[in-house]
Amino acid sequence: MVHTADNxxxxxxxxxxxxxxLCSSGVARWNEEFPRHCVVSQHDRHKTKSVLVILFLIAMRNIKNNRGTFTRIKDRLSSALKSPASLFRRSPEISLREDILSWKKSPHSLAASEYGGSDLLVQFLKQQTSDDYVDFWLESGEYRWTRTKPGRKRDIEAQRIYDKFVYGECPRKIAHLEKMCFVSRQGPTGRDVFICAQAYVGTNFPKDSYKKFLQDPIYLNLLKTVSSGATQLNE
Structure with a gap:
């Protein structure tokens, strides 16, 4: 943590x-670093905002697939906007319409979508907040949750994120993050180096982002288009 006389x-x-x-360890670390701004507990149980749960599942999927954070909608989802009926013939287990309707069930259903539901939510969230907030949250999360041993490769990745969003006058600089994270240029970098900064950035995502997404034209128009394609297919 970088401390300064100017508060x-x-x-x-x-x-x-x-x-x-996402976890109690994050709360403990925040309270340790900012004792005058301790986390407020509204309920006995720790319930994370739905949008953060979805972003966490996206980050874990990216780690599993060994790929970086992406912002585009999958090719199949893009194709659906042009020719919805064609996609119904490609998925014998679940239709595109059934998949899209399942997004309403829970954040986990959206994140598990076969047709890029979580990608569409990321696009929506960037429109509501900013590309920088969403990308930093995901990239710092992937850094934290990737199971690799401390070493040069991990240090380089931490420094890359720091230089991209935090350091000096970098093009994608997010205000105040330099006070909430620190990447050592001398010794190994800890797994939780971005844990406070990630939580801080996450406050920019409205609590009801998941609900708003399901009420937004970006979702409703897709559902309407796909439903229309299903009707034409059955005629």
């Missing part, structure tokens, strides 16, 4: 709630 930036620290964190 004016602390005025920008938002009120943090347990729902802004």
């Amino acid at each position: 004016a930036w602390r005025a920008h620290i938002p009120l943090m709630y347990r729902e802004d964190f």
